[in-house]
Amino acid sequence: MKAVFLDGIVLGLQMGLLGVGLTLIYGLGGVLNLSHGQFAVLGAIVMARVLQHGASLWMAVPLGLLAAAAVAVLSDLTIMQPVYRLRGEARVLLGLLLMLGVGTIIDGYLEWKYPIEALNIRISGDPISIIGVPMRVGSLVASAIALAAGAALFVFLRYTTFGRATRSIIEDEEGARLCGINPALVRTLIFGLSGALAGLVAVSRAMTSPVISTAGVELTILALIVAVVGGLGSVSGAFVAGVLLGIVNTVSAFYIGTYITTIVLLAAAALTIVFRPAGILGRRA
Amino acid sequence: MSGISTQSTSASRALELFGAYSPIALTAALLALVPLRYSDSRTMMTVIIIGMVFAAYTIAFNIILGSTGQLFLCTGALAGIGGFTSAILTSKHGWPFIPSIVLGTLLASAIGGLLSWVAVRRSLDAIFTGVVTLAFSLSYENLVLGRKDLTGGENGLRVKAAADTILTTRVAPYYVFLGLVVVYLVLYRLIERSHVGWAFRSLRDDEVAAELSGVNVTRYRVYAGLIGSAMLGLAGALFAHNREFIAPTTFAFGAVDVRVLVMLVFGGIGSMLGPVIGAVALTIVDEALVDFAQLRIMLYGIVIVVLFLGFRRGVVPSVAALRERLTHLGRRSTPAAVKPPGSTPRS
Amino acid sequence: MAESAAMGSQSASGAATPHSPAAADPEALLRVESLSSGYLGEDVVLDVNLTVAAGEAVAVIGSNGAGKTTLLKTICGLIPTTAGETRFGSRRLTGLGAHRVARLGVAFVPAERHLFNTMSVEENLALGAYPHRPDPETLDSVFELFPRLGERRGQHAGTMSGGEQQMLAVGRALMSRPRLLILDEPTTGLAPVLASEAYATLGRLRGEGLTVLVAEQHVPLALSLADRAYVLDHGRVDLEGSSAELADNPEVRRAYLGIS
Numbered sequence: 001m002k003a004v005f006l007d008g009i010v011l012g013l014q015m016g017l018l019g020v021g022l023t024l025i026y027g028l029g030g031v032l033n034l035s036h037g038q039f040a041v042l043g044a045i046v047m048a049r050v051l052q053h054g055a056s057l058w059m060a061v062p063l064g065l066l067a068a069a070a071v072a073v074l075s076d077l078t079i080m081q082p083v084y085r086l087r088g089e090a091r092v093l094l095g096l097l098l099m100l101g102v103g104t105i106i107d108g109y110l111e112w113k114y115p116i117e118a119l120n121i122r123i124s125g126d127p128i129s130i131i132g133v134p135m136r137v138g139s140l141v142a143s144a145i146a147l148a149a150g151a152a153l154f155v156f157l158r159y160t161t162f163g164r165a166t167r168s169i170i171e172d173e174e175g176a177r178l179c180g181i182n183p184a185l186v187r188t189l190i191f192g193l194s195g196a197l198a199g200l201v202a203v204s205r206a207m208t209s210p211v212i213s214t215a216g217v218e219l220t221i222l223a224l225i226v227a228v229v230g231g232l233g234s235v236s237g238a239f240v241a242g243v244l245l246g247i248v249n250t251v252s253a254f255y256i257g258t259y260i261t262t263i264v265l266l267a268a269a270a271l272t273i274v275f276r277p278a279g280i281l282g283r284r285a
Numbered sequence: 286m287s288g289i290s291t292q293s294t295s296a297s298r299a300l301e302l303f304g305a306y307s308p309i310a311l312t313a314a315l316l317a318l319v320p321l322r323y324s325d326s327r328t329m330m331t332v333i334i335i336g337m338v339f340a341a342y343t344i345a346f347n348i349i350l351g352s353t354g355q356l357f358l359c360t361g362a363l364a365g366i367g368g369f370t371s372a373i374l375t376s377k378h379g380w381p382f383i384p385s386i387v388l389g390t391l392l393a394s395a396i397g398g399l400l401s402w403v404a405v406r407r408s409l410d411a412i413f414t415g416v417v418t419l420a421f422s423l424s425y426e427n428l429v430l431g432r433k434d435l436t437g438g439e440n441g442l443r444v445k446a447a448a449d450t451i452l453t454t455r456v457a458p459y460y461v462f463l464g465l466v467v468v469y470l471v472l473y474r475l476i477e478r479s480h481v482g483w484a485f486r487s488l489r490d491d492e493v494a495a496e497l498s499g500v501n502v503t504r505y506r507v508y509a510g511l512i513g514s515a516m517l518g519l520a521g522a523l524f525a526h527n528r529e530f531i532a533p534t535t536f537a538f539g540a541v542d543v544r545v546l547v548m549l550v551f552g553g554i555g556s557m558l559g560p561v562i563g564a565v566a567l568t569i570v571d572e573a574l575v576d577f578a579q580l581r582i583m584l585y586g587i588v589i590v591v592l593f594l595g596f597r598r599g600v601v602p603s604v605a606a607l608r609e610r611l612t613h614l615g616r617r618s619t620p621a622a623v624k625p626p627g628s629t630p631r632s
Numbered sequence: 633m634a635e636s637a638a639m640g641s642q643s644a645s646g647a648a649t650p651h652s653p654a655a656a657d658p659e660a661l662l663r664v665e666s667l668s669s670g671y672l673g674e675d676v677v678l679d680v681n682l683t684v685a686a687g688e689a690v691a692v693i694g695s696n697g698a699g700k701t702t703l704l705k706t707i708c709g710l711i712p713t714t715a716g717e718t719r720f721g722s723r724r725l726t727g728l729g730a731h732r733v734a735r736l737g738v739a740f741v742p743a744e745r746h747l748f749n750t751m752s753v754e755e756n757l758a759l760g761a762y763p764h765r766p767d768p769e770t771l772d773s774v775f776e777l778f779p780r781l782g783e784r785r786g787q788h789a790g791t792m793s794g795g796e797q798q799m800l801a802v803g804r805a806l807m808s809r810p811r812l813l814i815l816d817e818p819t820t821g822l823a824p825v826l827a828s829e830a831y832a833t834l835g836r837l838r839g840e841g842l843t844v845l846v847a848e849q850h851v852p853l854a855l856s857l858a859d860r861a862y863v864l865d866h867g868r869v870d871l872e873g874s875s876a877e878l879a880d881n882p883e884v885r886r887a888y889l890g891i892s
Binding site for chain 2: 026032034079082089092093094096097098100101102103104105106107108109111112115217218220221224225228232257258259260261262263265266269270273274277
């Protein structure tokens with residue numbers, strides 16, 4: 001049971017990081033990025049290709065993150081521009097449909113070029129005992145990466161000027177503009193950051209299980225569920241929701257079967273929407 | 286236009302009905318001719334049968350997205366619920382054909398209605414609809430893959446019940462699915478002309494105004510979810526018996542949802558014949574690109590982006606503009622303007 | 633017209649004045665010329681001329697819906713201009729985004745305040761200084777002006793009272809060390825005592841040499857602060873003149889001061 005719980009935390013940290021990237025984009029511009037998981041997979045496949053050419057992890061990972069960030073920035077600067085000129089429901093609907101299209105393009109490209117490619121990162125070393133449970137080094141490094149990224153994001157958002165500016169736009173875009181903050185610029189940069197975070201999720205995940213080229217849709221859906229349960233636009237909510245859902249996920253998989261986990265997650269999202277639409281940490285009713 | 290309808294009410298009513306339903310009859314007649322060319326090729330018959338199945342899916346999706354603006358990203362999963370339910374009941378539990386199809390349809394309908402109900406009760410419903418329906422798609426897929434005892438998992442499931450019916454012959458199934466498409470189109474038109482259709486239109490044009498004028502937005506969206514999902518489930522169930530073999534890929538997100546979305550957007554969201562036009566067009570394009578099958582999904586993605594970028598004014602107003610354009614086209618070819626009974630004229 | 637343009641006092645006599653007397657003044661800090669703007673293709677502000685000289689306090693008065701808010705938001709770049717232009721010193725503001733206008737030294741305090749509710753007082757103030765380096769002296773001066781904010785620096789903006797939120801909104805605007813402070817209905821939702829207090833604070837800022845442009849429905853308060861005022865009616869400048877003149881104008885007295 002303790003082992004299942006710890007595995008849940010390992011998975012949950014990854015899910016949290018996945019949800020954070022999605023929630024940031026939503027908070028800033030009202031765009032539900034339905035290609036978030038595909039950005040992660042794209043980064044993973046770039047890393048896998050670079051590794052196959054004999055490069056080290058220290059070379060492959062930055063390139064993969066860069067690729068994911070670049071595609072994200074490109075999406076923001078091109079097809080998202082007409083979206084930002086819209087307001088309300090029309091913006092939301094057009095934004096998510098266009099990102100669905102982008103995700104489909106990435107999916108199709110990967111399926112065409114690299115149908116059986118996968119990123120698998122093995123970290124060697126003897127298992128380390130955590131509260132009496134032997135944990136694989138890969139899982140621990142993966143968790144450390146997710147935790148470090150989460151902590152870095154926390155510091156960035158809370159203590160740096162640019163991070164505060166980001167939060168201020170999520171909170172009140174007009175107020176931010178009156179403070180001299182350029183929302184378009186922040187959005188573009190955070191889109192890039194979100195892409196890189198997606199790539200980082202792929203790195204972290206690849207240390208526990210292979211990231212295959214067709215995993216995009218599934219990762220996107222996981223990110224969506226985490227973001228909704230955490231409250232759309234809430235970074236801390238996404239992290240907390242990710243960890244909780246990770247635990248729920250592994251526990252239900254252990255006691256019932258893997259097939260039930262998404263149904264449990266779907267139920268969690270549905271219950272959140274019905275009873276706490278602002279998310280588990282949400283203040284607004 | 287109103288002057289001619291005053292003389293004889295029954296004559297003008299007949300004319301109006303003719304105007305409303307003749308496009309369906311014309312479409313059916315044209316589509317009925319297609320097998321004349323392909324009836325000797327089993328491969329081509331399969332292609333056009335699948336084309337008809339997708340036309341049926343897309344009409345159902347049009348009732349949900351086009352009429353009430355709910356982006357259901359689980360058309361494949363709902364069809365799959367119908368297909369797998371019916372197939373499991375007949376193949377594993379010895380149920381007869383018809384009851385299994387009815388149950389599959391009802392189950393899909395109930396799930397679709399529930400998803401609607403969850404998502405539309407709050408603001409942000411476009412987001413929540415997308416999230417719950419996508420999550421449902423993944424749940425469905427994992428369930429099919431996970432419950433190998435029922436679904437055969439990745440190996441798929443042999444469907445036995447319809448082995449001796451016309452559903453497994455070469456040409457006849459095409460007409461079965463064409464019949465289904467015609468029924469769906471008539472249903473679409475009936476809904477459009479009823480008070481439900483009037484409510485759909487008013488909440489699509491301006492949800493807030495609709496709510497203020499007493500239209501229960503939630504209820505009508507759930508209606509659309511229930512009806513559209515039942516149509517998806519029924520089409521999926523019939524398709525399963527036609528294929529005689531179903532696997533997770535038969536109703537997969539990548540295989541169904543993306544195609545249906547492209548077909549609908551291509552044909553015209555919120556127009557009656559748009560789904561059929563889109564399905565026919567995409568079937569032709571797919572056949573032309575049969576040697577580049579791997580490129581197809583990427584192409585779909587590009588089409589989605591390009592089509593929606595074309596609607597710079599936003600999806601919702603574009604839908605209205607598109608509908609306007611299509612009704613104008615319709616008016617030119619049919620003598621009587623179609624107005625729903627009991628509704629105030631809207632422009 | 634040339635004669636009337638020579639003296640501001642005459643324009644307050646009742647006739648609408650298409651050319652403001654100060655429009656010809658090249659020294660004006662803010663110069664709005666023949667400005668029109670609105671929403672969804674319908675202009676709410678029509679052909680407005682307005683100037684604010686450096687060190688001056690100017691009020692825009694008028695009833696609800698006269699176009700005051702639209703005028704101020706257009707100046708700040710929150711609403712696009714349909715005709716005319718706005719200049720700030722030697723710079724053209726028209727066509728710049730709101731964030732660029734803010735960076736040029738025009739701070740706007742909207743009636744709805746647009747504070748960052750889940751962020752602390754300190755964070756709100758720090759964001760006010762976004763275009764510059766963090767500046768402890770300005771922060772001290774804001775805390776000196778509003779001791780209340782200093783006491784509550786860790787509190788979330790959303791949990792504060794209306795009066796405190798108003799202080800924070802002004803404080804955040806001051807953090808950018810603006811050359812021009814624009815306020816839209818600063819007394820919205822404030823009890824009369826707090827409203828007077830708010831104007832006392834604005835008077836103090838004015839005394840320190842800050843240029844102020846304020847839109848106000850509460851005309852006596854506005855005229856108590858301003859050197860000059862413009863009366864906006866249905867999007868047009870109906871009257872303008874010194875505060876004293878306007879306070880004596882029978883039309884203003886009847887329509888806005890409740891004295892007949």
